Amino acid sequence: DAKTTQPNSMESNEEEPVHLPCNHSTISGTDYIHWYRQLPSQGPEYVIHGLTSNVNNRMASLAIAEDRKSSTLILHRATLRDAAVYYCILRARAAGNKLTFGGGTRVLVKP
Amino acid sequence: DTGVSQNPRHKITKRGQNVTFRCDPISEHNRLYWYRQTLGQGPEFLTYFQNEAQLEKSRLLSDRFSAERPKGSFSTLEIQRTEQGDSAMYLCASSSPQLASSSYNEQFFGPGTRLTVL
Numbered sequence: 001d002a003k004t005t006q007p008n009s010m011e012s013n014e015e016e017p018v019h020l021p022c023n024h025s026t027i028s029g030t031d032y033i034h035w036y037r038q039l040p041s042q043g044p045e046y047v048i049h050g051l052t053s054n055v056n057n058r059m060a061s062l063a064i065a066e067d068r069k070s071s072t073l074i075l076h077r078a079t080l081r082d083a084a085v086y087y088c089i090l091r092a093r094a095a096g097n098k099l100t101f102g103g104g105t106r107v108l109v110k111p
Numbered sequence: 112d113t114g115v116s117q118n119p120r121h122k123i124t125k126r127g128q129n130v131t132f133r134c135d136p137i138s139e140h141n142r143l144y145w146y147r148q149t150l151g152q153g154p155e156f157l158t159y160f161q162n163e164a165q166l167e168k169s170r171l172l173s174d175r176f177s178a179e180r181p182k183g184s185f186s187t188l189e190i191q192r193t194e195q196g197d198s199a200m201y202l203c204a205s206s207s208p209q210l211a212s213s214s215y216n217e218q219f220f221g222p223g224t225r226l227t228v229l
Contacts, residue, residue: 043115043202043220044154087153097142097206098167099218101153 004088009106018075020105022088025069030092033064035073036099037084044087044101047073075107083109113137115221117203123227124193131189132224136205143186144218145178146202147171154202160186193228200225 005023012018024033035047048055048062050071055062061074075082085104116135124130136143141162146154157176159167162183172178175193180186190197204218 041222043204043223044218045220046217085153097159097216097218098144098156098169099146099154100156101146104153 004090004102006086006088006102006105008103009108011108011110012075012078014080014109014111015077018078018082018107018109020073020075020086020088020107021070022073023070024088024090027068027090028092031090032092033062033068033071034089034091034099035060035062035086036089036101037086038104039081039084044099047086049091078107078109080109080111083107115203115205115219117201117221117224119224120222121225121227123229125229126193126195128193129189129191130193130226131187132201132203132226134186134188134203134205134221136185136203137207137219138184140205140207140219141183142206142208142216143180144204144206145186145188146204148200148202148223149198157188190226193226195228198226198228 032049032051034049036044037047038044048057048060050062063072085106087101087104089099118133143160145157148154157169157172158178160180163180175191178188200223202223204220206216206218
């Protein structure tokens with residue numbers, strides 16, 4: 001699986017946007033970019049995914065660079081409930097079903 | 112609650128003992144996964160079932176580990192002769208069949224079983 005690089009941690013103030021970067025310079029043409037997050041004492045949960053175009057859902061937005069070598073997860077208004085570890089994962093559609101997690105970014109939200 | 116459930120939530124055992132964990136996936140999901148997570152690290156894939164067939168096993172799954180899904184519903188993960196290095200959170204996830212037109216099949220995770228080996 002191609003490797004992703006994320007900062008270890010980020011801090012944000014409540015109700016401010018959070019931009020979480022992910023570098024994936026070795027991404028292949030068939031790799032989708034997935035984001036999962038893990039709240040304290042819980043299993044991971046799906047956030048969003050994309051291939052080439054930017055994506056929006058109720059939880060977040062995903063901005064993908066034109067060359068696809070990096071992407072940014074955007075939480076538009078952070079709440080205390082968004083404090084979690086966020087994982088950026090590359091997954092080839094035809095390469096099986098496992099998720100390969102890296103270390104993720106721990107997001108701290110200050111009231 | 113119709114999510115993925117895992118039992119027990121916590122297990123403390125002595126080195127050398129055998130332990131077994133159970134995972135009940137979301138009822139219509141035919142795919143089931145086991146992951147292991149140590150403190151401060153992301154989850155690591157252990158094994159994957161489609162229905163009752165175990166289709167992939169990680170090199171992390173040593174001979175002391177065995178997983179089953181006998182009727183394609185719940186799954187068990189057994190660790191024999193536990194070692195202190197087995198202490199971790201064991202996570203189970205399930206997903207529905209991937210449609211040919213779909214770009215993903217979201218995995219739904221349970222709360223995990225935390226194993227402590229003394």
